[in-house]
Amino acid sequence: MIEKLKHLIYKEWLKTRWYATIALLLSLGTVIYIFISIRSDLNLLGAPQYFSSLILEKSIFFGKFKYIPIITALLIGLSQFVPEVTDKRIKLSLHLPMENTTVIYSMVLFGFAIITAIQLISVLLLTLFMSVYFPSEIIIPSLQTILPWILGGMTCYFFIAMISLEPIWKYRFLYIIFVYFVLRLFYYSYGLGNAVTIYPILFIITLISSVSVIYTSHRFNKGEL
Amino acid sequence: MLNKSIRIIAILLTALATCIIVPRFFRMLFSTHSNYKDVVYSEVLNDFIISEYEYKNINGKISGITIYKDSKGNRYTREQADSLCPLNNASQLTYDGKFPDSICGKNISAKDADDAIFHMNIAGRYNELFYGLSELKDQKSYLSNKYEPKDLFRIKENGIEFIVSSTNTIDEKKSKLFNSELEQLGFTAPAITWWSPADRTDFEKIGYFVLDSKGELFRLSMNDGRPDILRLNRPDEKKIRNINFSNRPEFLAIIITEDGNSYVMDRNFNYQALPLPSLRRGAFLQGNLMHLTFTTHEKDATAYYILDKNYKLIKQLTIGDKKVASLQETIGSYLFPVKISQNANYGIQFHFSNPFHFIWLNIILALATFFIKKRNGYPINDAFAIIDIIVVLVLGIFGMAGVFAIPQRKSKQI
Numbered sequence: 001m002i003e004k005l006k007h008l009i010y011k012e013w014l015k016t017r018w019y020a021t022i023a024l025l026l027s028l029g030t031v032i033y034i035f036i037s038i039r040s041d042l043n044l045l046g047a048p049q050y051f052s053s054l055i056l057e058k059s060i061f062f063g064k065f066k067y068i069p070i071i072t073a074l075l076i077g078l079s080q081f082v083p084e085v086t087d088k089r090i091k092l093s094l095h096l097p098m099e100n101t102t103v104i105y106s107m108v109l110f111g112f113a114i115i116t117a118i119q120l121i122s123v124l125l126l127t128l129f130m131s132v133y134f135p136s137e138i139i140i141p142s143l144q145t146i147l148p149w150i151l152g153g154m155t156c157y158f159f160i161a162m163i164s165l166e167p168i169w170k171y172r173f174l175y176i177i178f179v180y181f182v183l184r185l186f187y188y189s190y191g192l193g194n195a196v197t198i199y200p201i202l203f204i205i206t207l208i209s210s211v212s213v214i215y216t217s218h219r220f221n222k223g224e225l
Numbered sequence: 226m227l228n229k230s231i232r233i234i235a236i237l238l239t240a241l242a243t244c245i246i247v248p249r250f251f252r253m254l255f256s257t258h259s260n261y262k263d264v265v266y267s268e269v270l271n272d273f274i275i276s277e278y279e280y281k282n283i284n285g286k287i288s289g290i291t292i293y294k295d296s297k298g299n300r301y302t303r304e305q306a307d308s309l310c311p312l313n314n315a316s317q318l319t320y321d322g323k324f325p326d327s328i329c330g331k332n333i334s335a336k337d338a339d340d341a342i343f344h345m346n347i348a349g350r351y352n353e354l355f356y357g358l359s360e361l362k363d364q365k366s367y368l369s370n371k372y373e374p375k376d377l378f379r380i381k382e383n384g385i386e387f388i389v390s391s392t393n394t395i396d397e398k399k400s401k402l403f404n405s406e407l408e409q410l411g412f413t414a415p416a417i418t419w420w421s422p423a424d425r426t427d428f429e430k431i432g433y434f435v436l437d438s439k440g441e442l443f444r445l446s447m448n449d450g451r452p453d454i455l456r457l458n459r460p461d462e463k464k465i466r467n468i469n470f471s472n473r474p475e476f477l478a479i480i481i482t483e484d485g486n487s488y489v490m491d492r493n494f495n496y497q498a499l500p501l502p503s504l505r506r507g508a509f510l511q512g513n514l515m516h517l518t519f520t521t522h523e524k525d526a527t528a529y530y531i532l533d534k535n536y537k538l539i540k541q542l543t544i545g546d547k548k549v550a551s552l553q554e555t556i557g558s559y560l561f562p563v564k565i566s567q568n569a570n571y572g573i574q575f576h577f578s579n580p581f582h583f584i585w586l587n588i589i590l591a592l593a594t595f596f597i598k599k600r601n602g603y604p605i606n607d608a609f610a611i612i613d614i615i616v617v618l619v620l621g622i623f624g625m626a627g628v629f630a631i632p633q634r635k636s637k638q639i
Binding site: 046047050052055132135138141185193200201205208211212214 | 235
């Protein structure tokens with residue numbers, strides 16, 4: 001069983017390695033850009049003026065990072081599942097002597113792990129850069145603001161898996177509309193540190209989205225129309 | 226078993242989708258009318274002038290006009306209403322050539338009347354989005370002609386710490402200097418919160434009002450790099466809930482205590498109690514040359530309190546907000562049992578509709594679901610069929626959308 005899982009994961013890695021690399025480089029590049037931007041503004045405005053505007057206006061200096069988790073989810077999710085559903089190749093995987101749910105979830109958890117690793121590296125680097133210039137009173141609200149974006153990326157990935165495995169196009173279209181409205185909750189213009197009180201709702205939505213692929217994979221497997 | 230569980234997940238997802246999307250489309254179906262209302266005190270009448278929109282359906286077309294009336298129901302035109310409140314309408318009356326020579330026996334110029342008008346929002350609690358990091362302006366910053374903050378500070382368990390913004394390090398020398406002064410005055414770190422005047426000149430002169438961990442109040446400022454700290458009395462020794470600074474020369478701030486009482490603080494830091502009900506939920510203040518009008522919102526009413534310039538209550542009026550529910554509100558109370566809102570200060574809040582409305586609708590929908598499933602040959606006896614009915618009973622139209630949107634096999638074995 002473990003051997004089969006290893007082979008399955010290796011297959012997923014072969015599909016996604018270049019896209020994961022692109023996503024990682026994009027994330028790290030954005031973080032480095034933010035760092036350079038902060039440095040530039042500090043030199044241009046002077047530290048007192050920069051901090052004054054930061055504290056008074058509660059400006060979000062890391063706003064460029066906002067949609068990076070979603071782009072990462074799209075890169076990983078589409079590279080994983082589009083080849084599988086093209087010509088219904090996933091049926092080969094589902095014919096393995098393993099539970100279908102185990103096969104599907106191995107794929108999903110692999111993608112989730114890759115996305116989490118990329119986001120974790122990016123956020124750690126961003127925190128490191130922030131700690132060079134800012135005290136914890138600015139770093140902590142900044143991380144609190146970033147968390148909904150990361151949860152949004154994870155939710156987006158789970159829904160990509162769900163939509164990809166849906167056999168009927170008209171339902172895919174309906175799911176896309178639904179996912180758009182759900183993901184908007186993660187990307188409202190929350191003020192700096194303002195999103196903390198909505199975390200429970202966002203976590204519940206992410207959790208529900210993580211099991212959504214079971215439904216469409218079941219429909220795919222049964223050939224339901 | 227797994228298949229049926231999967232179906233329940235799909236139903237819940239569909240219900241989640243519909244409860245996000247349906248209200249948006251529902252709102253688009255109705256056009257709403259503004260419920261504008263304004264109440265102004267008339268020093269001429271010694272009564273209130275209420276202006277509000279009145280809507281009339283004329284040949285199927287809704288049109289609205291602004292009406293003016295006093296608390297006894299007597300109606301006035303706009304010009305009459307302006308003349309009855311000269312202190313609030315000095316500009317308009319001057320333009321019309323109708324500004325009186327004297328008001329309440331006092332000679333007042335239109336310019337003085339106009340300059341004295343101000344508005345101020347009184348928050349009942351301090352902003353939860355408080356980062357604990359602020360800039361401290363030196364009182365002598367005007368000498369350098371650079372209107373820039375000198376120092377960032379925070380007040381944690383170790384006391385006050387000044388952060389050098391260019392290097393993100395602690396200025397130990399300055400921090401020690403200020404901490405020593407704070408300790409002498411009996412300050413107990415960390416600070417709960419602090420407030421600063423919005424007015425720039427006041428901010429430079431006064432600095433911050435800081436609440437320490439024991440609820441004592443201090444004025445924190447810096448004069449030519451040296452600490453200028455004062456321990457202040459609390460109003461009637463009560464715990465302070467919030468301080469709202471003003472830019473008026475006659476008073477510095479309005480302070481709300483934890484028990485809801487309110488006090489006005491003058492520029493010598495002396496207090497005077499205000500004869501108002503609890504302001505824990507905040508209020509709105511309008512002022513003119515002779516009066517102050519405090520407006521508070523209760524559950525279904527708005528109350529207006531008129532104080533003179535010595536903060537004595539002259540008159541008050543309470544107007545019920547309850548109106549006939551609009552068609553949108555009525556239908557919404559049946560369809561949407563709860564509205565969830567999020568706010569940084571108050572967190573997630575649930576606003577429930579009349580339970581007798583949506584529960585009855587949900588029961589009807591659950592019965593309808595039962596009969597439709599039975600009629601169409603779907604299984605109705607097993608546990609998952611009962612779960613379907615319960616989902617509709619709890620989630621109403623959203624649950625029903627989920628149950629019928631997700632296909633179900635008619636045979637018992639799926």
